[in-house]
Amino acid sequence: QQKVQQSPESLSVPEGGMASFNCTSSDRNFQYFWWYRQHSGEGPKALMSIFSDGDKKEGRFTAHLNKASLHVSLHIRDSQPSDSALYFCAASDLPNYNVLYFGSGTKLTVEP
Amino acid sequence: AQTIHQWPVAEIKAVGSPLSLGCTIKGKSSPNLYWYWQATGGTLQQLFYSITVGQVESVVQLNLSASRPKDDQFILSTEKLLLSHSGFYLCAWSLEQGSNERLFFGHGTKLSVL
Numbered sequence: 001q002q003k004v005q006q007s008p009e010s011l012s013v014p015e016g017g018m019a020s021f022n023c024t025s026s027d028r029n030f031q032y033f034w035w036y037r038q039h040s041g042e043g044p045k046a047l048m049s050i051f052s053d054g055d056k057k058e059g060r061f062t063a064h065l066n067k068a069s070l071h072v073s074l075h076i077r078d079s080q081p082s083d084s085a086l087y088f089c090a091a092s093d094l095p096n097y098n099v100l101y102f103g104s105g106t107k108l109t110v111e112p
Numbered sequence: 113a114q115t116i117h118q119w120p121v122a123e124i125k126a127v128g129s130p131l132s133l134g135c136t137i138k139g140k141s142s143p144n145l146y147w148y149w150q151a152t153g154g155t156l157q158q159l160f161y162s163i164t165v166g167q168v169e170s171v172v173q174l175n176l177s178a179s180r181p182k183d184d185q186f187i188l189s190t191e192k193l194l195l196s197h198s199g200f201y202l203c204a205w206s207l208e209q210g211s212n213e214r215l216f217f218g219h220g221t222k223l224s225v226l
Binding site for chain 2: 002034036041042043044045046049086088090098099100101102103104105107
């Protein structure tokens, strides 16, 4: 059983719009979350981590974690065509992990 | 600045043939090292991790093995490739255990098994 579920599978937003991604852990031990994104032909790059309940904002990116429901979301405001990529949620059972479990990914297309 | 280099960039191999993929990290001593596998457009599956030279832990069994012969080098190999080994192989590093630092990935190796 996959430990991390992501939705939607794909998403299209207009330039300047808001893109939102969802992620849920099926294992209550996995409470530490990361967001990564991957442009075509490259390795993933970390966007941000969130380990505490509530919101965490970094520039145009805001993550929200609800530990009770093991739900985490990522929102990108003022989306740009360069944000078009595959977005992954990842979870671990420790903040100093050795094993990180990735979700299936959401493909974002930002239309100019 | 730290750099991560993976080789080769791409490989086309026959079923049953051997494989060796490599990864080198420069500019960081004693990093944690990781191997991931990714099906085309799919999720990332962690294969191995290594905290120190000579020690490698397996996360999933996919008829692959890994070794860390030097502090800055991580090797992924198999003696006999399967069709299911096709995909994108990514090496990554992070700071030493005890931190919550992010993973830094290489550009990956695209493997096609025919």
